[in-house]
Amino acid sequence: MTTKPFHVAIVGGGITGLALAISLHRRGVSFTIYEQAAAFGEIGAGVGMHANAVRAMKICDEGLLAGFERVATRNAWPSKSAVWFDVLDGTSTEPANVPEKLAPLFTLIGHTDGHAACHRARFLEEMVPLLPEGSARFGKRLKTIEGNNDDSDRALTLVFEDGTTAQADAVLGCDGIKSRTRAVLVGDDHPERAKPAYSHKFVYRGLIPMADAVAALGEERSANAMLWMGPERHALTFPVNHGQTLNLVAFVTTPEPWPSKDAQQLTLPATRNDALRDFEGFGPNVLGLLRQTAPQMERWALFDLAEHPLPQFYKGRVCLVGDAAHASTPHHGAGAGMCIEDVAYLSELMGTVNDKRELPAAFAAFDASRRGRDQWLVASSRRAAELYEWQARGRDFEGIADEVRARQAYIWNIDLDVGIAAAKKDLRRRLALGMPAAAEPDASVPFPPDIDYHLRENS
Template identity: 45%
Template sequence: MAPEKPFHVAVCGGGIGGLCLVIGLLRQKVSCTIYEAAPAFAEIGAGVSFGPNAVRAMEMIHPLIAKGFENCVTMNGWPEKKETWFDFRVGKAGSRDGQEVLIDTHVADVKSGKLGQTSVHRAHYLDELVKLVPHGVAKFGKRLKDITEEGDKLVLLFEDGTREEADAVIGCDGIKSRTRHILLEADHPAASAVFSGKYAYRGLIPMDKAVDALGDELARNSQIYMGYRGHVLTFPIDKGKTMNVVAFRTKLDGEWEDPMWVRPSTTEEMFADFVGWGDKVRKILGLMENPDVWALFDHPPAPVFYKGRICLLGDAAHATTPHQGAGAGQAIEDALVLSVLLGQVNSPANLEDALKAYDAVRRPRSQRVVTTSREASHLYELENASIGFDLEKARRQLEVRCKWIWDEDLSTQVKMAQDAMAKRPAGKL
């Protein structure tokens, strides 16, 4: 169906957030263009896991997104682990304040709903999204540099010297978002992401090797190995052919000086960083292919996600650490709410009303994900001051702490945003 609305939306950035938004906008008959900095759509070769809220949001944006997800989703291998998000176990023995944790103790089987762990290979999922974007909607090599106003139009200026016009600009340009700097202004304390104090090694293992080393249960079903100031998670991707690994550590000085946030690593570096960890964790580290190390940054809360007709979505708005597996899911929820709201706008003069309503509904929830994600890492890494090494207390928290993310009623969220748009015309910021 050809777009019918009397305005055009520029979407800067074609990651999971930007692509889901564009698919939603086109379904709502909103004309739009994606401006992507890279020469083509691309994702890294790693896994990403989605909570049930994210899967429902996909279906609500467009049933074909849910279909594409189904084409590449992998769930836990064992029927009895079908509803399990992660099994938590002790990966490193230790004691603190008179409490001892023993290696391999099973801490919790955390259930996330009837689908349990649902994860994809990022590149495969992105391919499924790209299939839903009609030819001509995306322009590549377009790195946003600035946005100015000319008459009624916003003008996007790109690093390659070209310019384009639009009625609204949605910055989906990730954790180092240029749009965020333009919107908040570069010297705002929330303009740039900050180091969370954690970093992680990422890599993949062919499943047959993982099964040989760990046995069927631990290899084919999602696991988190807990230890003081570190944790290691694994889940199957690629229809069970591959095991995805992320091995987290705490940086004791809390600083990340390297200007690179991602760099190649080695098995030796990982072994040196996980001295004293149990046999299972060390086997996993030894099998990881082409590991990278990632500094984990997140955003201080922005006071607002929009200004005039410029708006932020996904990591550009609320980059989070990955400890609840919820960052991409929040980008998809953003895309749902914003595409529905923009689909109800019938004049460029009302675009700001939609962005204001989006901000009112999406900002509190997505920023809570950022805060609670940091807290989650302290729990997994036995650093939580009131829980420490008390595994029974940890179990009770683990079993319930993500339910508010997973059980969200998205229809109500959309309705609240629609009501906010109907009631509150945008004023000056």
């Protein structure tokens, strides 16, 4: 494959940065990844990938999809293969290991692909070998970017905290929720947009050996994905590690502020007893699982960009991708999935560009095609938690089921091929016009979305 006549810097080597690197490599775009840590690494346990995320991986790179499939775990029972979550009453005192006594309130059918989840670290281990040798620099914490304010096509300069610098024709900020790239782009004019806000929810996360989980919940509820609803709290359980481990994510709503205001510290130490106290009022199923977790745990704050959505994901030759652009709470199980969708769009757009002066137009087409969907997810995710925790519609389970289904359908069933083809057409139009000419930004977050996304015919 011919290599494009430009070189880009990818700031951040999380799921977004690595997927983008792999996808750009396949399209002949040369890059260097700058990661602040000493090595690639993922914190946290399981991550679920929705059906469109899996389709997006295929567009990015067959190897990426194959790597995910090697580590992905789906519902164990064939009868549950299309199920995203069975939704149960977490406060019920009926035993989950006698399924007929505790029937689901409703079931969320996740298209034909159901629920695919993996351990984050295992997915990362699959991605790293797909990168070309020597394409990453570690211990490089971005401080600022110079040269993006003039119209010249001189290389941009990345300045790192260790005093070193690097040059690139464009910078792709994949540096996550606390993105420094975002702060560099919007910080001076709109400092409030640079910082994520606390959603007044935090989570306890635990991994439970499957045998212990089966002892607590019985086989059906352990081998398949469950969502346990309740007032002001809810919990998710789903198998990872090819069914050897149950991933537990237990969400708590609180009026208290998070002790670390600016999201610099997203995790704080906690104990299993804290979790048990926070879930008082829940039934023996969820409490039984919490008792199986390690005595020392962590609380993870859920911050997002819902309160100050960015008016644009790019400026000049710097573009934000993934959580850096649209960090979301995880209530749709789709934050990372949207990052992979971003990567599919952006790499397809950049792969059609043959001159570095055309990169801003590619970023403009990316922004126009992705921002509405990405920011809708951020807002809708907050709403989803209110539904699960009986704040938005009380215990109207039929209404909750209808609304969650409508929202999930929009997440799962978009036709990515149609969306990418439209984005490429938009890019050609912009290039024919002579430049990005970004429309006046609109930060509103519509639902139902008013963007011309096409639902798949079989949705």
